[in-house]
Amino acid sequence: MSKNLFMKAISLISFVVFLTPLMAQTEVSPPPAKEETSGGKTTGGETALMPNQQAFLNLPEENRKEFIKRLGEATRLFQQKRVFETLEELEKATQIFADSPEIYNLRGSCFVEMRSFDKAIDDFQKAASFTKNNPSIEFNIAEVYFVTKEWQKSLDLFQKILKVLPPENIALGRLIEFKMLLCMKKLGMKNEVTILAEKYDFLDDSPFYYYAKAALSYDAKDLIKAEEWLAIAGRIFQDPNVLAPWQDTLVEYGYIKSFYGDEAAPAE
DSSP: OOHHHHHHHHHHHSOOOEEOSSOEEOOOOOOOOOOOOTTSSOOSSOOOOOHHHHHHHTSOHHHHHHHHHHHHHHHHHHHTTOHHHHHHHHHHHHHHOOOOHHHHHHHHHHHHHTTOHHHHHHHHHHHHHTSSSOHHHHHHHHHHHHHTTOHHHHHHHHHHHHHHSOTTOHHHHHHHHHHHHHHHHHTTOHHHHHHHHTSSOTTSSSSHHHHHHHHHHHHTTOHHHHHHHHHHHHHHSOOHHHHHHHHHHHHHHTSSOOTTOOOOOOOO
16 A cells, blocks of 8 residues: 555544534644655655554555444444444454554543543543644643643643644634633633634624623623523524534533533633
8 A cells, every 4th residue: 555545544534523512623634744765854745654654554455444444433433422332443443453543532532421531631642642743632632621620731732723723724713712712711811811802703704702702791790691692603603513512612611501510610
């Protein structure tokens, strides 16, 4: 299998955007392209492979196909919230090839669904060790910090992700900025919160404007106004899949009572 075919195979098993109650994942993409010469410098134009990617290439073709099949099935099951079945498929994939960031990223997502955040962060960090500067995995780590109320760690990582996120990825970029705004509020960064809350207006192609207004209304103890802002967002962005991660963020932060009964409360 050539390097180009390998990259196509990886794209088949890479995650599309998952919007779970606690995270959004961008595509898991190959490492940045490098051009190598025989002396280790750059030339030519082919992508230099990570050691684990080269190890995958060295597997028999039948094993590679079976691994991709297992990982694809695990992804399908996870999208249907069949967490334990997902873990079973991931275990089968691991028996074929264990050094895959996709395995640990998806397994970490399963542990998030199970509210096992210590296990989730371990798996996300293991996934990160098998790839380079992957926004999807780093977002998941930042999300775990967010829901476990490690506000500074979450803010730092969200800021890092935002710097490398493609500008055309407006949906994820705005959601990250909203989470940053909430982290800043918990950290007492009032000036930064004010500036960020006014960064976009009602013409923006995201719910940021309305959810930022709702957050400020919650802080002012004006629950009616907060609900009005959320209702306006619902009328404008009518696709539940668009609003779900924003609504879930309010639950994670403590503005809305959690399904799990968390006692979190918004910052004063």
